[in-house]
Amino acid sequence: MTVAFEKYDGAGNDFVVVDADGDPVEDRAAFARVHCDREVGVENEAGARHGADGVLFLSLDADAAPPRVTMTLVQPDGSIAEMCGNGARCVAAWAADRTDATTFDIDTPAGTRRAVVDDEVAVEMGVPRFDPADVPLAADEPLVDAVLDELDGTPAAGLAVTAVNTGVPHAVVFVDDVDAVDIDAVAPPIRHADAFPEGANVTFASAADEGFRQRTYERGVEGETRACGTGAVAVAAAAKRLGRLHGGADWITVTPPGGDLAVAVPEDGPARLRGPARKRFEGELPVPEDDRIAGVTGEAALGADRLDEGSER
Numbered sequence: 132m133t134v135a136f137e138k139y140d141g142a143g144n145d146f147v148v149v150d151a152d153g154d155p156v157e158d159r160a161a162f163a164r165v166h167c168d169r170e171v172g173v174e175n176e177a178g179a180r181h182g183a184d185g186v187l188f189l190s191l192d193a194d195a196a197p198p199r200v201t202m203t204l205v206q207p208d209g210s211i212a213e214m215c216g217n218g219a220r221c222v223a224a225w226a227a228d229r230t231d232a233t234t235f236d237i238d239t240p241a242g243t244r245r246a247v248v249d250d251e252v253a254v255e256m257g258v259p260r261f262d263p264a265d266v267p268l269a270a271d272e273p274l275v276d277a278v279l280d281e282l283d284g285t286p287a288a289g290l291a292v293t294a295v296n297t298g299v300p301h302a303v304v305f306v307d308d309v310d311a312v313d314i315d316a317v318a319p320p321i322r323h324a325d326a327f328p329e330g331a332n333v334t335f336a337s338a339a340d341e342g343f344r345q346r347t348y349e350r351g352v353e354g355e356t357r358a359c360g361t362g363a364v365a366v367a368a369a370a371k372r373l374g375r376l377h378g379g380a381d382w383i384t385v386t387p388p389g390g391d392l393a394v395a396v397p398e399d400g401p402a403r404l405r406g407p408a409r410k411r412f413e414g415e416l417p418v419p420e421d422d423r424i425a426g427v428t429g430e431a432a433l434g435a436d437r438l439d440e441g442s443e444r
């Protein structure tokens with residue numbers, strides 16, 4: 132059995148998109164594990180890049196005003212993310228490709244988010260939260276620019292971490308140069324720290340001309356992605372809290388490896404995230420049974436098995 136899919140990306144954060152209305156995928160976690168695999172997953176249009184940062188299962192109510200989309204992001208390890216900023220922007224682009232509308236309400240596990248499509252896509256991201264119960268954080272006080280003793284003896288020792296929830300938990304670390312960070316070594320001890328009972332995405336930021344450069348190691352992907360929207364908002368929110376935002380501009384530029392994102396974190400309202408999002412290609416994908424796809428090589432099955440090991444938060 133196969134299912135129709137489209138591939139979208141938002142500033143390089145890429146997703147397999149499946150219309151959930153009438154979709155035959157019963158085991159969504161198995162589907163995501165197999166097709167997101169960066170070695171053997173879905174190929175891009177040039178055959179140059181495999182896999183994806185997640186699968187968006189979407190249900191569109193085009194008759195609502197504005198049209199509504201229910202969004203479920205299943206990550207490469209099979210977990211469901213409460214929110215995804217670039218995913219939400221891809222959702223709006225997907226809905227705009229199917230309707231005459233330019234404004235959409237997107238229902239996510241983190242709440243409903245309003246998105247507007249023009250030459251780019253802007254999405255409302257909620258108010259960043261620092262309270263320990265909201266992150267969540269195993270602490271009585273917010274974790275702001277603090278060194279965690281539990282990181283002693285790890286490659287992350289001595290780094291100052293700010294914890295913030297921008298729909299999902301982020302640990303933000305400001306460094307002099309994000310490109311100098313050995314992210315696969317430094318991020319995992321923070322991502323799995325006891326301070327974060329549900330784990331955390333780990334976002335590194337360094338000051339740039341009009342904002343910040345960003346690199347994020349994502350929970351659920353268990354690796355670095357080319358962009359992360361909740362991470363970009365986390366950088367701006369943490370920078371604001373720490374007095375690192377200068378100039379008073381409404382919007383700042385946050386630049387992950389995949390392209391520029393614009394972020395606003397006003398005093399009195401939800402954060403906003405703006406940037407490119409577009410469809411790349413489409414096709415049909417086999418629906419796996421028990422993490423295996425009939426007719427796909429043993430290498431694919433090995434990839435799926437390997438990802439099983441990382442499926443716990």
Ligand SMILES: N[C@@H](CCC[C@H](N)C(=O)O)C(=O)O
Pocket residue numbers: 144184206211212213214215216217218299300332349350351352356358359360361362
């Ligand atoms: N790439 C996303 C974030 C997805 C969620 C994250 N991996 C988690 O499990 O918290 C974004 O653009 O925000």
